[in-house]
Ligand SMILES: O=C([O-])CC(=O)C(=O)O
């Protein structure tokens with residue numbers, strides 16, 4: 001990805017965020033590239049620029065202001081943006097990603113400054129290739145696409161959902177080193193059923209009800225084909241679609257093009273890894289675990305399916321494996337006698353008398369692990385969490401819904417209500433909790449541990465498909481990086497500060513799998529780790545002269 005300059009000089013250089021170095025342009029560059037006078041005379045190092053950025057950033061009084069500030073930095077100097085984000089990930093990730101990105105999406109029409117990514121509407125039917133041609137970077141390798149119907153646990157945010165592809169791709173670069181010029185965020189704006197949003201004069205999307213049925217399917221089909229034509233090497237990540245479209249699109253395209261659904265497969269992988277760590281902490285092996293899911297949408301069913309794959313790999317038969325996973329949805333326990341179940345729930349509908357609610361389901365199933373994937377804030381009440389603590393010496397309680405405002409319970413609640421015995425993880429970050437002098441560190445069970453590494457592995461191997469087996473391999477790799485020290489603090493994932501190492505390890509494993517399974521036309525290199533390392537972008541300034 002070198003030589004992106006295309007001969008740019010002067011103001012053009014300063015206004016290209018991928019090339020701009022601001023005050024860090026050297027004296028010689030200023031002379032040769034027509035920059036003299038366009039910059040203040042003092043030349044700063046990148047480290048000095050970082051000091052200025054952090055000073056401004058930390059002065060902001062709200063997280064949304066911090067988000068706006070960081071995005072503005074990304075718009076003028078991407079190299080510096082990634083330097084800051086990568087070197088201060090604990091501080092920056094909750095701003096550019098969950099939970100603050102959720103607020104940013106809710107306020108999108110109000111905080112909008114400069115457009116980022118590609119917007120495709122129903123009116124673009126027949127000309128999507130042309131739109132992709134308008135994208136200025138020719139070597140697109142990672143595309144994150146949404147239609148905004150289910151943004152985190154916040155529901156239908158229409159075109160405001162563009163914040164999510166933008167944020168996910170920032171993590172591709174920050175966490176796995178995918179070059180920013182290889183990343184394309186896409187919003188398929190097919191309207192929104194969020195009426196207040198539609199009626200908001202500052203809403204930036206098409207103010208119409210959602211397109212459904214064959215017209216929707218045809219638009220998506222044209223999009224997938226256009227991507228294949230224009231960016232044949234690109235991997236397509238479906239993100240935050242509504243349940244029905246998410247399952248349907250994955251089913252339609254997973255064997256046809258290089259694609260995956262992050263909410264189904266990425267979340268499954270990170271959760272399976274968390275369950276493997278929980279098994280080390282509790283002594284209850286995965287093969288013996290009964291898992292109760294609260295929520296039977298993309299995340300829940302995705303996790304259930306991957307747990308089944310993991311158990312099958314251990315030699316357990318599929319029916320027995322499925323019976324370890326139980327689901328509660330808005331109508332109660334998912335059981336065979338129910339007549340209201342949509343197709344993705346049927347494979348987990350077991351024979352059992354009807355059970356009305358979560359509390360009763362816990363008493364009936366006696367799960368070792370309770371996994372919240374409902375988007376329902378506070379659904380894990382004190383009674384629910386205490387019941388888990390009564391049944392289990394080390395109850396596993398994962399509150400995975402995002403953003404923080406939608407978490408099924410807080411870290412503090414989980415630890416307090418179980419006398420510090422809970423093995424807790426959450427989709428959005430929670431601070432450590434001190435209880436009776438002991439510090440409990442909650443893990444962040446977020447697909448951010450998975451998708452950047454998987455994408456990098458796909459990109460580096462030039463795999464033509466993304467498979468479920470890759471997400472199994474990714475989960476095993478992630479679980480294998482959890483240290484005894486992590487576990488001693490109650491953390492079921494590696495520290496976030498290790499995310500580049502984690503992503504690289506996942507990329508090596510995924511690329512290896514692609515070669516093993518013959519999914520790439522490339523010849524397997526002797527040094528896979530070297531191949532991955534070579535693909536990873538570093539936010540250092542290049543010398544232009
Ligand atoms: O974006 C996140 O933080 C995780 C995710 O995919 C979701 O909640 O939809």
Ligand SMILES: [Mg+2]
Nearest residue numbers: 152239240263
């Ligand atoms: Mg998502």
